[in-house]
Amino acid sequence: MHRLRDLLDPRATEGVTRTEAAAVLHADSTHLIRAFHREFGMPPHQYLISRRVDLARPLLLAGMPARDVAAATGFHDQPHLIRHFKRIFGTTPGTICAQR
Structure with missing residues (x-):
């Protein structure tokens, strides 16, 4: 399973299909x-x-707009990024950025 993780890590933004893996x-x-x-x-x-x-997270903290961060990191759109960000961190990207 470490080989699968090694396959996923460098392609996190574009992803890997089940078939390809x-x-x-x-x-x-x-x-x-x-x-x-x-x-x-x-x-x-x-x-x-x-x-x-x-x-x-670091892109948002650097001040990059959330819609651009979503596109750069492989999310479908800004709401998709925000939903998962909130699930993982328990808060929205805006709250994190306001604290910097």
């Missing part, structure tokens, strides 16, 4: 998802979302 790692996609969840406590998609939020 299965082909690269020569494994069944369902098995990959289950094993990843057992190893890291979350499915690969949730891991990617958390990595994107990790990438977004």
